[in-house]
Amino acid sequence: MTSQHEKMNHRISYLVWRRPIALWLVPLIYLFIVTTLPLLPSRGIGLFFGVSSFSFVLYGMSFVIAQHFFSFIHHLKRCDYYFALPVSRSRLFFSLNLGAFTYLLGPTLTIMGLNTVIRLIIAPSSTGPLAFWGELLGFLPQFIYFFLLLEVSYLLTGKSSTAINMFILINVFWPLMIFLYSDATSRFLPGFINPLEQAAHSTGVFILLQLFSPLSTAISEPSNYFWVTLLMVALLFLVAHWLFKHRQAGVTRGDYPTNGPFRLTEWMGIMAISLLGGYAAHLLRVQTAANDRPLESVSPVPFLIGLVLGFLLSLWLFNIIRGKGRILWRAFILPALTTAVPLIIWLLIVLTGAFGFTSKTPEDASVEKVSIRYSNTYGAFLTGENKPFIFELDDEKDTALMFKLYETTVAPDNPGLSVPRTLESLEQLRDYLEERYAATYDDGFGTYRIWYSDTYITLFFSDGTIKERILPMPMIFTNDDYRELLRKNKQFYMAELAASASMSTVYTLVDMETGPLLTEKDQAKWVEPLMKLKAYDDQYYDAILRNLMSHAASVYAVADDTLYLEALKTAPMRIKVSLDLPREVDDNREDFDLIIPFDPNRDIRLAKIVEEALNIIEDRPLKER
Amino acid sequence: MEKTTRPLPKLGWAYKHAMARTRSLVSLFLFLFLLVMPIALLIIGKDNYLANTAPNPFSSADYGPHLNEVLLPLHAILGLLSAVYVYFLGGTHFNYLYRRNVIDREESLPFSRDTQFWGRTLAHFSELFIVFFVNALLTGVILSYWGFGHDFAAYLPLYLSLFLSTLELTGFSLVLFSLSGTLFDAILLNLAIQGTWIVSVLQILDLTERLHDTPSDLIWFLAPASRFFSAIVWPHSVLQTVAMIVFWTVSAWLCFRKRPAEYAAVRNGQLSWYPWLQPLFSMFSGLSLGQFIFLLFDPNVAYLSPLRSPAFYIGYFIGLVLGQWLSSAVMGKPIRKEFFRKELPLSLLGIVFFIVIAGLARLFIPRAY
Numbered sequence: 001m002t003s004q005h006e007k008m009n010h011r012i013s014y015l016v017w018r019r020p021i022a023l024w025l026v027p028l029i030y031l032f033i034v035t036t037l038p039l040l041p042s043r044g045i046g047l048f049f050g051v052s053s054f055s056f057v058l059y060g061m062s063f064v065i066a067q068h069f070f071s072f073i074h075h076l077k078r079c080d081y082y083f084a085l086p087v088s089r090s091r092l093f094f095s096l097n098l099g100a101f102t103y104l105l106g107p108t109l110t111i112m113g114l115n116t117v118i119r120l121i122i123a124p125s126s127t128g129p130l131a132f133w134g135e136l137l138g139f140l141p142q143f144i145y146f147f148l149l150l151e152v153s154y155l156l157t158g159k160s161s162t163a164i165n166m167f168i169l170i171n172v173f174w175p176l177m178i179f180l181y182s183d184a185t186s187r188f189l190p191g192f193i194n195p196l197e198q199a200a201h202s203t204g205v206f207i208l209l210q211l212f213s214p215l216s217t218a219i220s221e222p223s224n225y226f227w228v229t230l231l232m233v234a235l236l237f238l239v240a241h242w243l244f245k246h247r248q249a250g251v252t253r254g255d256y257p258t259n260g261p262f263r264l265t266e267w268m269g270i271m272a273i274s275l276l277g278g279y280a281a282h283l284l285r286v287q288t289a290a291n292d293r294p295l296e297s298v299s300p301v302p303f304l305i306g307l308v309l310g311f312l313l314s315l316w317l318f319n320i321i322r323g324k325g326r327i328l329w330r331a332f333i334l335p336a337l338t339t340a341v342p343l344i345i346w347l348l349i350v351l352t353g354a355f356g357f358t359s360k361t362p363e364d365a366s367v368e369k370v371s372i373r374y375s376n377t378y379g380a381f382l383t384g385e386n387k388p389f390i391f392e393l394d395d396e397k398d399t400a401l402m403f404k405l406y407e408t409t410v411a412p413d414n415p416g417l418s419v420p421r422t423l424e425s426l427e428q429l430r431d432y433l434e435e436r437y438a439a440t441y442d443d444g445f446g447t448y449r450i451w452y453s454d455t456y457i458t459l460f461f462s463d464g465t466i467k468e469r470i471l472p473m474p475m476i477f478t479n480d481d482y483r484e485l486l487r488k489n490k491q492f493y494m495a496e497l498a499a500s501a502s503m504s505t506v507y508t509l510v511d512m513e514t515g516p517l518l519t520e521k522d523q524a525k526w527v528e529p530l531m532k533l534k535a536y537d538d539q540y541y542d543a544i545l546r547n548l549m550s551h552a553a554s555v556y557a558v559a560d561d562t563l564y565l566e567a568l569k570t571a572p573m574r575i576k577v578s579l580d581l582p583r584e585v586d587d588n589r590e591d592f593d594l595i596i597p598f599d600p601n602r603d604i605r606l607a608k609i610v611e612e613a614l615n616i617i618e619d620r621p622l623k624e625r
Numbered sequence: 626m627e628k629t630t631r632p633l634p635k636l637g638w639a640y641k642h643a644m645a646r647t648r649s650l651v652s653l654f655l656f657l658f659l660l661v662m663p664i665a666l667l668i669i670g671k672d673n674y675l676a677n678t679a680p681n682p683f684s685s686a687d688y689g690p691h692l693n694e695v696l697l698p699l700h701a702i703l704g705l706l707s708a709v710y711v712y713f714l715g716g717t718h719f720n721y722l723y724r725r726n727v728i729d730r731e732e733s734l735p736f737s738r739d740t741q742f743w744g745r746t747l748a749h750f751s752e753l754f755i756v757f758f759v760n761a762l763l764t765g766v767i768l769s770y771w772g773f774g775h776d777f778a779a780y781l782p783l784y785l786s787l788f789l790s791t792l793e794l795t796g797f798s799l800v801l802f803s804l805s806g807t808l809f810d811a812i813l814l815n816l817a818i819q820g821t822w823i824v825s826v827l828q829i830l831d832l833t834e835r836l837h838d839t840p841s842d843l844i845w846f847l848a849p850a851s852r853f854f855s856a857i858v859w860p861h862s863v864l865q866t867v868a869m870i871v872f873w874t875v876s877a878w879l880c881f882r883k884r885p886a887e888y889a890a891v892r893n894g895q896l897s898w899y900p901w902l903q904p905l906f907s908m909f910s911g912l913s914l915g916q917f918i919f920l921l922f923d924p925n926v927a928y929l930s931p932l933r934s935p936a937f938y939i940g941y942f943i944g945l946v947l948g949q950w951l952s953s954a955v956m957g958k959p960i961r962k963e964f965f966r967k968e969l970p971l972s973l974l975g976i977v978f979f980i981v982i983a984g985l986a987r988l989f990i991p992r993a994y
Contacts, residue, residue, distance in 0.1 A: 022954040290676030
């Protein structure tokens with residue numbers, strides 16, 4: 001009995017571990033050449049030494065390993081042999097996965113270990129290797145998810161080539177479909193918040209994309225979603241286990257009864273290719289258009305022609321794949337219906353403007369509150385941080401002014417809001433506003449126009465209606481309401497200053513002055529070096545001040561007014577802000593002068609900026625510059 | 626009762642059946658070709674075409690005598706599409722070679738291998754011609770109707786050159802289709818040969834100081850797909866292309882005639898001819914790794930030729946072995962313990978290849994600088 005048990009164990013371990021040595025050697029040698037060798041000569045350190053080299057190997061080898069470990073499922077005789085072994089399906093599944101993951105991750109971890117040892121020998125005090133381990137381990141759940149999804153493809157299909165094709169097509173079509181439909185909707189309906197935009201990106205979007213396409217999320221810093229991916233890995237592992245347990249043995253090659261995976265791929269493919277056709281035709285027409293911008297009228301016809309051609313082409317293509325080179329006329333009906341219906345509904349909604357989605361506001365209600373989301377502050381330059389914040393306006397006059405700005409954008413004469421809408425509607429709306437409100441500056445070499453990025457705004461109406469939009473709005477000095485709002489509301493002014501440098505809306509002149517409570521220690525430690533810097537490199541000095549201004553302003557914008565007043569009295573330093581108004585505006589500049597106090601001893605982020613700035617100054621002695 | 630005998634099927638029968646088998650595929654590609662050129666032109670519209678192709682004194686772009694701002698991107702997409710079309714058509718016509726149960730049936734049909742080959746090959750050529758012809762006809766009609774017939778006439782030589790290049794790629798692919806054991810290997814090998822050849826020759830020309838602004842025709846010899854795009858910048862000789870079409874097609878025919886049916890479903894690495902191709906991959910791998918090691922480890926990298934650096938040769942020899950081993954592993958050649966005894970000497974042929982190509986370059990191509 002024991003001997004039989006041992007025999008079986010031996011047989012299983014033979015099946016799992018007796019694989020070609022090339023599965024280890026190919027990735028080992030490749031990684032050694034592109035990551036270890038460049039470490040050896042001093043000038044080569046860092047060359048090719050990135051997660052991308054390892055990603056390339058892990059993604060590529062996933063296909064090879066999956067074929068080696070799970071292709072038996074598609075061969076009648078081999079499948080019968082595996083499933084006839086006197087072990088439970090679960091044990092077989094776990095053993096095969098253990099082997100597969102060892103072969104997949106082993107070479108990468110081995111080379112990582114070798115590289116770490118070499119790095120520690122070359123530069124023992126360096127923290128780089130450990131940080132890199134952290135980065136790579138952050139990515140690992142994603143690779144595992146990628147492999148498991150491929151394994152599920154094998155378990156759901158009847159042929160290895162079908163499994164691989166389906167996996168690749170789904171990985172491509174799924175994110176393509178999501179990207180195209182969300183982008184097109186935001187173009188047809190100005191104000192619609194594209195969920196893939198950085199400002200709106202969320203865990204839900206990440207899960208949605210990763211569900212069928214782990215490849216597409218590789219570029220969106222998956223280490224930020226480590227635990228989410230880990231949870232998805234666990235769930236997918238359970239799914240794969242269930243499929244493995246219930247996989248029918250004795251299915252001949254290419255004859256698996258489930259047609260679901262193909263139908264899903266076909267649906268995604270037709271939806272994506274149809275819209276891709278629409279994009280291609282529309283862009284072809286608009287990019288070659290003879291008339292100059294702003295475009296007054298754009299026809300939706302090229303888009304519709306492209307959409308129909310894309311639809312026909314994709315139907316045809318998938319029909320030929322299904323018929324293995326022959327047309328199957330009956331097989332056109334179901335895919336045509338399942339894709340045409342949602343496509344036509346979507347089309348009707350966006351072409352008609354979605355029942356006033358952009359322009360319509362409640363008639364019998366006033367705006368009670370407005371909030372603006374600032375997602376890209378200037379602080380990223382020195383600290384690498386980006387601290388988004390939300391600013392709220394609830395004063396009646398302020399909200400009225402802000403609503404007027406909103407109404408300027410959605411005015412009925414704006415060509416971007418004419419019906420039928422097109423893929424160009426958002427651009428038209430933006431161009432129209434830019435034409436009317438862009439500020440003109442002259443820097444001595446020539447004149448140039450200033451415009452800015454869109455505003456993420458939420459309007460809260462008295463009847464409970466909430467409108468959340470990302471829209472181009474004339475929040476620029478050439479607009480009277482905007483200037484009035486800045487004059488009236490200092491905190492709003494601060495919020496705009498916090499985002500000013502990244503959004504280029506407010507052109508400011510900044511300088512530093514001492515506060516009443518500046519200590520000698522502060523004076524010697526950081527104030528004097530900064531002041532000296534001004535004489536040597538005024539551009540760098542200006543950049544540092546703007547970083548400080550941005551951070552300090554973002555704090556005062558959302559804090560109680562007393563914090564600002566208190567800081568004015570106690571802060572050791574102040575930044576004096578004055579405005580560089582464009583030539584179109586005759587207002588008194590002094591109306592917009594502002595003092596922003598800052599105290600790095602009290603605010604850790606300000607302290608960090610000062611520290612970073614001083615580090616850079618130390619690295620570049622002033623005499624050398 | 627009089628005994629009747631039916632005549633044996635001839636070339637026409639094989640040709641007709643080959644044409645019928647790929648009808649759907651040809652229609653699909655015809656549609657794609659029309660999308661890329663005449664339909665795209667219709668979407669752009671006459672006025673926009675005129676505005677974009679009108680002489681602009683401020684534009685520094687030079688589109689050569691054949692193309693303009695509108696036709697250039699369309700032609701580039703057409704080039705890509707043509708390459709895909711050639712591979713799909715070839716794969717469909719010769720797929721039967723790789724399936725054991727199918728090849729037995731086809732081989733037992735009452736006509737010769739020559740009929741099989743020429744029936745399918747002529748169908749392949751005809752299908753390329755039909756698509757190119759219809760596409761040219763409609764494009765010509767549209768441009769002439771708009772009053773830009775002269776643009777089409779100027780473009781036609783480049784279009785014909787593209788067509789000839791697709792025939793050359795077809796011939797080249799047919800050789801590999803006839804030699805290979807699986808479709809996957811046939812296409813992988815096709816791409817690998819073209820890629821490694823072009824990179825290796827460019828490196829050799831650079832090392833021997835023979836890399837001119839107008840590259841030598843040697844580069845295109847084993848990389849016919851590159852002619853699709855290189856012809857836009859450097860016109861190729863029509864005679865040379867026709868000669869290559871004949872050369873590759875006849876070679877494919879000879880390979881096809883000698884092909885044992887047992888090759889079906891056997892990986893290329895296990896076929897007898899494959900070791901003779903591996904030195905190409907060894908040479909490529911040797912040159913690439915040699916340059917890489919030279920760049921990394923030679924302190925005189927800025928002013929020394931790689932050929933004078935020991936680092937280059939160390940990398941070159943390691944690369945030779947790795948290239949030989951990798952090309953065996955990828956093509957399914959069983960790697961056994963006697964690898965070093967059997968394969969290592971073969972990998973040294975990579976050096977012979979290198980010396981031959983470098984010698985030819987030195988003999989027939991003048992120094993570039």
